[in-house]
Every structure is written in C-alpha cells, then in structure tokens.
Amino acid sequence: MARMTSRPLTVGFDLDMTLIDSRPGIHACYRALAERTGTYIDADLAVTRLGPPLEQELRHWFPADEIPAVAEAYRAMYPTIAIAATPAMAGAHEALAAVRAAGGRTVVVTAKYEPNAKLHLAHLGLDTDAVVGDLWAEAKAAALREHGAGVYVGDHTGDVRGARAAGALSVTVATGPCDAGELAGAGADVVLTGLGEFPEWLSAYLDAPRA
Structure with a gap:
C-alpha cells in the first residue's frame, strides 16, 4: 500500500x-428554547441549514443583544435534550x-x-x-x-x-x-x-x- x-x-x-x-436532537432543543423564551422558532426550518455556528441561526429569531444569553441557555439545555436523541x-x-x-x-x-x-x-x-x-x-x-x-x-x-x-x-x-x-x-x-x-x-x- x-x-x-x-x-x-x-x-x-x-x-x-x-x-x-443531529437533526432530531437540535429540533427538540429549539422547540424547548422557544417554549422557554416565548419566542417563535421554526425548528423544521432551522434543521435544514445546520453547519454554521449556533449564533448565526439564532439571528433569525432573536434581537442581536439577546443572542449571547439565548445561546448560553441553549447550550446548557442541550445535553439533557439532544444527546440521547441523536x-x-x-x-x-x-x-x-x-x-x-x-x-x-x-x-x-x-x-x-x-x-x-x-x-x-x-x-x-x-x-x-x-x-x-x-x-x-x-x-x-x-x-x-x-x-x-x-x-x-x-x-x-x-x-x-x-x-x-x-x-x-x-x-x-x-x-x-x-x-x-x-x-x-x-x-x-x-x-x-x-x-x-x-x-x-x-x-x-x-x-x-x-x-
């Protein structure tokens, strides 16, 4: 060889x-994030464009000044929601x-x-x-x-x-x-x-x- x-x-x-x-886990995590924040997130759409950093997707749904805190919340809930589902x-x-x-x-x-x-x-x-x-x-x-x-x-x-x-x-x-x-x-x-x-x-x- x-x-x-x-x-x-x-x-x-x-x-x-x-x-x-990662689509099933991320989909579930976005749905949980939407419920937690009271902000609409189209999880079906979001999982069709995976690849770029989380913050890039969050810009579609949240004001710029909220993104750091929302990203931190998403990452904190991710292990219990997304890992087993993926x-x-x-x-x-x-x-x-x-x-x-x-x-x-x-x-x-x-x-x-x-x-x-x-x-x-x-x-x-x-x-x-x-x-x-x-x-x-x-x-x-x-x-x-x-x-x-x-x-x-x-x-x-x-x-x-x-x-x-x-x-x-x-x-x-x-x-x-x-x-x-x-x-x-x-x-x-x-x-x-x-x-x-x-x-x-x-x-x-x-x-x-x-x-």
Whole structure:
C-alpha cells in the first residue's frame, strides 16, 4: 500500500450531518428554547441549514443583544435534550475504523460547542484522537493544520472552504444541507453519497501512487 512519507495519515471529520444526524436532537432543543423564551422558532426550518455556528441561526429569531444569553441557555439545555436523541450517521463507525485500520489518526473539527460535541461522540462510541469545537469554515484550517490533517471530510460548503484553507483534500458527503452539485461547485475534491462509501475511497486513495 503506497503512503505519503512526508505526512502521516490524519483525517479530519466534521460532526453534524457528517458523523452524526443531529437533526432530531437540535429540533427538540429549539422547540424547548422557544417554549422557554416565548419566542417563535421554526425548528423544521432551522434543521435544514445546520453547519454554521449556533449564533448565526439564532439571528433569525432573536434581537442581536439577546443572542449571547439565548445561546448560553441553549447550550446548557442541550445535553439533557439532544444527546440521547441523536444517532450516528450510517457508516460513521466504519469510516473512523477505516482510518485506524490504515494506521491513521482522526480529529473532529466542528462548529459545535466543544463540550457538547464530546458528549455526542462519547454517547455514540465514536472514538477519535482529538476533538476541536467552535470553529466554522475557514477558521477550521488552524485546527486541521495543527493536527496535520491531510484530508477533511464534511457535508457543507463551509467544510470545503475549511479544507482548502488548510491545504487539505476536501472530501464531502451529500448527507447535509448541501447537495452534491453545491459541494462540487464549491471546489470539493471528492463528493461521496455518504460515509458508507468512505472506506473504499480511502483504500483507493492510499493505494494511489504519490509524487
């Protein structure tokens, strides 16, 4: 199996809609937040545009001066409402296992609040070598470079931008709010239907001759 000798294999993964289907938990959390604050939130709509930071979604429903406090309330209620309601995406365990089987490391780099991201991974038994939260789009590049990730797997055009900013190969899965055409149009190097295709892709990638 051919490998790049200059950089050990490290694969970064996004979290929401890449490794986990966070729609049920986030939907329930938005409904609880609406009840708590007395402010209408269209939870059905909100879960169709997951990916960007929480504060970006809250701007659709709350005045700017209320957002810090509302975000804090959301994050505080999140563990008891959203964690148990959130399943792993099909192929998530197998994708992480494929990297480990190849002798590589995995790092989750996500816009989600880091403590809650770690709770999701622990609850679902998704074992990764590192977790970095609170980073979106190009800001993800710093963590990807720090951990030496040569590949970043995500579901959003923001993930493509993060991978490209880090000089990493952008591998995408069309399981989130962005379809295959949007991902390709944003400059993704690889577009997969879902993580179920990732182990085969990784095997072929590692077998390919390196310059």
